[in-house]
Amino acid sequence: MAKVQGKSGILQRMGPLVGLILIVIILTIFNSDFLTVGNIFNVFRQVSINALIAFGMTFVILTGGIDLSVGSIIALSSAFVAGMMAAGSGSMLAIGVGVLSGTLMGTINGVVIARGKVAPFIATLATMTIFRGLTLVYTEGKPITGFPDTFGQIGRGYLFDIPMPVIWMLVAFGVLYVILKFTSFGRHVFALGGNEEATRLSGVNTNRVKVLVYSISGLLASLSGIILTSRLNSAQPTAGTSYELDAIAAVVLGGTSLSGGKGWIAGTLVGAMIIGILDNGLNLLNVSSFYQQVVKGGVILLAVLLDRSKGKQ
Amino acid sequence: MTDLLTMKGINKSFSGVKVLEDVQFSLRQGEVHALMGENGAGKSTLMKILSGIYSKDAGSIQIHGKESVASSPKTAQALGVAIIHQELNMIPDLSIIENMFLGREFKWGRTGFVNWPRMRSEAKNYLQQLGMELNPDIRAGELSVGQQQMVEIAKALSMQAKILVLDEPTAALTKREIEKLFQLIANLKTQGVGMIYISHRMEEIFQISDRITVLRDGRYIGTRDTDVTTMDELVQMMVGREIKERFPKVEKEIGAECLRVEGLEQEGKLYDINLSVRAGEILGIAGLMGAGRSELAKALFGVGKYQGKIFVNGRAVSIKNPQEAIKAGLALITEDRKGEGLVSDLSVRENLALPNLRSLSRFGFISHRMEQKFVEDSIKKLNVKVHHPGQWVSSLSGGNQQKVVIGKWLATQPNVLILDEPTRGVDIGAKREIYDLMNQLVQKGVAIVMISSELPEVLGMSDRVLVMHEGRITGEFLRENATQETIMIAATGGKNHG
Ligand SMILES: Nc1ncnc2c1ncn2[C@@H]1O[C@H](COP(=O)(O)OP(=O)(O)OP(=O)(O)O)[C@@H](O)[C@H]1O
Ligand SMILES: [Mg+2]
Numbered sequence: 001m002a003k004v005q006g007k008s009g010i011l012q013r014m015g016p017l018v019g020l021i022l023i024v025i026i027l028t029i030f031n032s033d034f035l036t037v038g039n040i041f042n043v044f045r046q047v048s049i050n051a052l053i054a055f056g057m058t059f060v061i062l063t064g065g066i067d068l069s070v071g072s073i074i075a076l077s078s079a080f081v082a083g084m085m086a087a088g089s090g091s092m093l094a095i096g097v098g099v100l101s102g103t104l105m106g107t108i109n110g111v112v113i114a115r116g117k118v119a120p121f122i123a124t125l126a127t128m129t130i131f132r133g134l135t136l137v138y139t140e141g142k143p144i145t146g147f148p149d150t151f152g153q154i155g156r157g158y159l160f161d162i163p164m165p166v167i168w169m170l171v172a173f174g175v176l177y178v179i180l181k182f183t184s185f186g187r188h189v190f191a192l193g194g195n196e197e198a199t200r201l202s203g204v205n206t207n208r209v210k211v212l213v214y215s216i217s218g219l220l221a222s223l224s225g226i227i228l229t230s231r232l233n234s235a236q237p238t239a240g241t242s243y244e245l246d247a248i249a250a251v252v253l254g255g256t257s258l259s260g261g262k263g264w265i266a267g268t269l270v271g272a273m274i275i276g277i278l279d280n281g282l283n284l285l286n287v288s289s290f291y292q293q294v295v296k297g298g299v300i301l302l303a304v305l306l307d308r309s310k311g312k313q
Numbered sequence: 314m315t316d317l318l319t320m321k322g323i324n325k326s327f328s329g330v331k332v333l334e335d336v337q338f339s340l341r342q343g344e345v346h347a348l349m350g351e352n353g354a355g356k357s358t359l360m361k362i363l364s365g366i367y368s369k370d371a372g373s374i375q376i377h378g379k380e381s382v383a384s385s386p387k388t389a390q391a392l393g394v395a396i397i398h399q400e401l402n403m404i405p406d407l408s409i410i411e412n413m414f415l416g417r418e419f420k421w422g423r424t425g426f427v428n429w430p431r432m433r434s435e436a437k438n439y440l441q442q443l444g445m446e447l448n449p450d451i452r453a454g455e456l457s458v459g460q461q462q463m464v465e466i467a468k469a470l471s472m473q474a475k476i477l478v479l480d481e482p483t484a485a486l487t488k489r490e491i492e493k494l495f496q497l498i499a500n501l502k503t504q505g506v507g508m509i510y511i512s513h514r515m516e517e518i519f520q521i522s523d524r525i526t527v528l529r530d531g532r533y534i535g536t537r538d539t540d541v542t543t544m545d546e547l548v549q550m551m552v553g554r555e556i557k558e559r560f561p562k563v564e565k566e567i568g569a570e571c572l573r574v575e576g577l578e579q580e581g582k583l584y585d586i587n588l589s590v591r592a593g594e595i596l597g598i599a600g601l602m603g604a605g606r607s608e609l610a611k612a613l614f615g616v617g618k619y620q621g622k623i624f625v626n627g628r629a630v631s632i633k634n635p636q637e638a639i640k641a642g643l644a645l646i647t648e649d650r651k652g653e654g655l656v657s658d659l660s661v662r663e664n665l666a667l668p669n670l671r672s673l674s675r676f677g678f679i680s681h682r683m684e685q686k687f688v689e690d691s692i693k694k695l696n697v698k699v700h701h702p703g704q705w706v707s708s709l710s711g712g713n714q715q716k717v718v719i720g721k722w723l724a725t726q727p728n729v730l731i732l733d734e735p736t737r738g739v740d741i742g743a744k745r746e747i748y749d750l751m752n753q754l755v756q757k758g759v760a761i762v763m764i765s766s767e768l769p770e771v772l773g774m775s776d777r778v779l780v781m782h783e784g785r786i787t788g789e790f791l792r793e794n795a796t797q798e799t800i801m802i803a804a805t806g807g808k809n810h811g
Binding site for chain 1: 655670671
């Protein structure tokens with residue numbers, strides 16, 4: 001017997017990848033510098049920060065939620081890490097505290113949304129402002145610098161010629177892919193996004209799933225914040241501003257449905273690559289940054305429109 | 314005179330799987346033409362083609378002798394075709410009025426401003442024709458399944474169609490609503506409306522139809538005039554074999570008390586509910602729509618706060634959420650399979666596994682092998698018609714979806730199984746399979762609470778019957794003493810005990 005879902009499912013999923021390959025081909029034709037090992041690693045490094053945030057965002061969006069606060073979580077958790085190191089503590093301890101604080105901020109989002117029954121958009125819009133405000137309070141509006149050398153390795157180091165941020169991104173991808181695909185928690189995420197009531201009546205603790213999902217998003221945001229801080233060698237109070245938008249765009253470009261229940265994390269990786277390559281390629285082609293925005297927005301719109309037209313029977 | 318509607322040589326496949334093959338169907342003016350067949354026979358698909366939701370692969374559709382292809386529900390409306398779907402399609406956050414006139418709102422002239430007074434009065438009017446005294450401004454989400462079904466019917470009426478398709482309209486309705494609906498159908502007949510009526514209930518089909526067409530496995534089997542055919546002939550046509558005994562009886566032992574409820578109350582919904590069920594017993598709960606039966610089932614399953622005591626196997630338990638209910642050994646098969654029973658974006662496999670993931674995983678990781686085996690076993694045991702377990706559950710026929718809902722709970726091995734309208738939309742063969750399954754379970758010592766609006770089913774399957782009215786228990790009967798009449802008296806508020 002034929003697989004009723006299988007065929008159209010695969011086609012649907014390959015769409016973003018085909019788009020990515022097309023963009024690569026076009027850019028290669030127009031600029032011979034594009035497809036070089038150096039530049040590809042460069043792109044990967046640029047993509048890694050957004051990809052990490054977008055991975056967490058994928059979990060959130062799969063449950064039918066949204067997390068607008070990731071940019072502010074980046075800023076606040078980075079500020080904590082930087083502040084501790086500037087005050088003389090070791091980088092390992094500082095990183096630990098930073099990741100913990102980011103996860104906790106996500107947990108707060110989750111609790112407000114699950115227990116307080118606040119719409120995710122509103123809840124995270126509010127915490128976005130709160131976390132940003134706390135960052136400004138903590139840093140007094142000034143960048144924090146002065147880190148040990150080892151800390152710089154996280155964002156600027158290499159392992160076998162591969163930039164460290166790329167390693168972090170791939171490790172996170174692997175772990176999250178497995179969680180989403182092979183664990184019962186992953187299954188609960190999809191079920192919750194598809195039909196919350198049926199999932200709850202099936203004995204799934206839906207509140208717990210929600211809290212976990214936002215915690216994961218917070219954790220990944222703080223990780224990307226640490227990489228960012230390491231790369232810039234300073235923690236900026238305005239770091240991460242509007243990063244949530246690129247993350248959401250990557251998730252949607254990857255084919256995950258904003259209404260929840262449908263999608264996959266590999267798509268998000270492809271989506272983040274598309275955004276990163278567009279940025280990089282348009283730079284190489286000397287397109288002005290004003291036009292770059294127009295092109296980027298246009299591509300997002302086009303991708304979503306194509307996706308829609310495929311969904312029909 | 315030409316027929317109102319002629320469909321000929323209709324073919325349809327989904328991803329290479331044939332679900333309709335050379336199907337024909339015709340409809341005259343003022344006729345009720347019943348469409349019958351087992352779950353998955355292709356009835357709903359044929360009607361979805363007629364109403365522009367699916368496109369046909371081949372064949373011709375003529376309305377008034379003119380080739381007419383509805384390419385969307387909107388063009389179907391323009392062609393005079395209205396359909397009441399098997400699955401409810403209300404938008405819960407919109408009011409009844411908004412749902413009824415969605416996409417065809419009345420305007421003030423050409424201004425584009427919505428003419429609320431006119432819509433309100435029209436909505437009231439159609440609801441009244443169905444005997445519904447509902448405030449049309451309330452949110453659809455607040456309505457019970459049966460009420461939503463009535464609103465869907467009112468909506469179809471308001472389209473003033475020439476061809477009206479009713480896909481299992483009575484599955485969620487109680488006797489009184491059904492009578493109203495039948496009066497209305499008789500009315501529409503005199504106005505020349507042709508109606509296509511899909512139902513698994515033989516009694517209804519014989520009561521209101523003029524002709525009956527039977528499909529089996531996507532093929533046309535035949536058409537009979539209702540007054541010359543018999544139930545046996547139809548069953549033979551539908552399943553290709555005979556089915557004896559609609560309600561099978563088995564030898565079983567009624568054992569110790571499994572579930573006892575004392576003084577259960579839920580604000581505004583349930584008052585002083587006392588009941589007990591014993592191992593091996595089937596307790597039927599009858600009542601009219603809105604009597605609080607589903608609320609009772611849900612309260613027992615930890616939905617909403619309650620006062621009162623619940624005992625499982627003699628032990629007092631507090632059930633604050635579904636997880637605790639499952640832990641206590643309860644399982645609930647809800648009446649609203651689309652809203653509460655299934656996750657339609659997931660596959661058959663994932664739906665079946667959902668309440669069983671704990672036992673199918675090790676350290677949080679789902680064992681692919683165990684899941685696969687579990688799913689194949691469930692599909693086989695319940696005889697679910699699927700092309701592939703990875704198929705979206707929403708692409709199954711209604712009756713097969715119901716089997717998936719039942720299947721996902723059986724594996725949790727409950728002590729007490731609560732079934733809310735377990736055979737809604739299920740064909741006669743599958744009904745019998747579900748009854749057999751219930752009997753197997755009680756023989757193993759499971760206690761069953763069965764809520765049903767089909768009185769023959771309540772009388773045929775239960776050992777004891779409770780009747781509810783406005784959130785209270787108003788009658789209790791042993792199977793031997795219960796009759797349709799005594800139950801109806803209790804269900805309408807008259808107190809009596811048998
Ligand atoms: N969108 C779809 N994609 C794939 N298969 C489908 C789709 N819709 C229906 N089918 C298949 O077509 C067959 C006929 O389904 P249909 O819903 O028409 O049955 P039915 O006669 O209405 O049954 P029931 O009495 O259970 O409602 C089933 O095998 C079903 O799985
Ligand atoms: Mg059907």
